[in-house]
Amino acid sequence: MKRALFLLVLPALMIACGLTPLGTASAQERARFAIEGSNPGTDEISYRGTVTLTQEGDMLTVVWRIGKNTYVGTGILDLNTLAVGYLSGDQPGVALYTRDSSTGIFTGQWATHGGKGIGTERWLPRN
Secondary structure, three states: OHHHHHHHHHHHHHHHOOOOOOOOOOOEEEEEEEEEEEOOOOOOOOEEEEEEEEEEOOEEEEEEEEOOEEEEEEEEEEOOEEEEEEEEOOEEEEEEEEEOOOOOOEEEEEEEOOOOOOEEEEEEEOO
């Protein structure tokens, strides 16, 4: 029942997020965001970049571009919560974001295996 409700609500939420459900199995870019983030141990903005969400079936591919670095992860969107697993070099990481439904802004936290703290990030929708 919960999965059926999720599958009914997912298309409307994706459209509200700037994502469009795909009619085919092919992957397509659906949403882009400008990002600003803070590394663990600081409240100051440590980096800026972009992030792209691409729908692939029930999952999202998340690609961060920060300076010359690219990070790739796999995400699951559930209502206004996005959970992502990713690699930073050879270190696995996790991130959890919440979307403000009125602005489309995602705010979240991230951490890598073996890290010493939690970083923060904010995604601003790009037109």
